[in-house]
Amino acid sequence: MTLFSKFDALSRDREALLSVGFDPFGTPIEEIYSPTEARIGGQRIVLAGTNNYLGLTFNKECLSAAHKAIDEQGTGTTGSRMANGSFAGHRALEQEMADFYQCRSAIVFTTGYQANLAVISGLTQPGDVIVIDADCHASIYDGCKLSGADVIRFRHNDAGDLNKRLKRLGDRASSALIMIEGIYSMLGDRAPLADIVEVKKSYGSYLVVDEAHSLGVLGKTGQGLVEEVGVMDDVDFVVGTFSKSLGSIGGYCVSNHPELDFLRYVSRPYVFTASPSPSVIASTRAALPLLRDGVHLREKLWENAIRLYNTLSEMGYKVGPEVSTVVAVMLDTREQALSFWRGLLEQGIYVNLVFPPATPGDKSLVRCSVSATHTDEQISKICEAFKNLQHIAA
């Protein structure tokens, strides 16, 4: 037994993975041509797993804002938000995020992952209780660990189960923090937000909605599920990321609670890490109005998503429970999923391969995310590639 014995099983699994000629969990993208095309293994590939929902990574206004910020402010802040890393741009973006959600205030973090860590571990401590949807993202689970609070899981998307668990908490329910997502990252299904809001209101608990995959995707102005369902006033905190629809990197939290500002002093993932680079902040600020006003982008995104989801579902694939911009195909075994992933790549399509425990219900997934900038031809090509692999899933 050595320190490294724990890697024995992983080492065997990795050998099997690498036998397909690529590491599906570290495929180098040799050249990136556009939000939807790249060169991988010397071949021109359609990117169908990027979370680049609005395709803004090559938007001219975002690019020139980033270039200008690099020229004027340098390549990095070299410090934490709490020390020398709060530039005027960070504060301006916070104001713009607060205005976007018509909320009292916002905080910007270095990544979406850190936003969840910071918010959860800043708001709760040992003795508090966090009630989370079982299918929540790893960053939410890690935030719970960092906080030291008691963690209770409720059945995925089951407001009745949430109610039952809050009831059992007695007096503690009124200070419980409930964590859910707008669109769940693995299967693309939405939270039953109106029902969850009713439950949380009846106990006086606090609700956090992670809109990582729904920002820019749902709601008239792209706020996410909170806007689509019209419950923003009943949600205590919205967290999210800049790394998907906004095409950069970073995280945020918005709230009407004045106490949000205290997280700047107590949240270790805010205090003890360097702040986002000026160019990242600048491109995010340029992308935000494009997201807000991008009704045509959302229309095209959903047109593409509906087409891909319906086509794969008609082919008989086991897809997620509802039409979504995340289109996940569930496969029975890891081997099936791996040969599927490889088969898609051979046909010029890149998707994400996901194995348990990162997936709900022990399923292996090949997971597509749709972009507003996918052309009709690219969606056809993705569908065609899936069609050619039906024998693997049979």
Ligand SMILES: Cc1ncc(COP(=O)(O)O)c(C=O)c1O
């Ligand atoms: C629901 C959810 N929250 C948070 C994150 C973390 O965001 P980031 O990758 O920008 O750190 C992700 C990333 O996939 C996510 O899916």
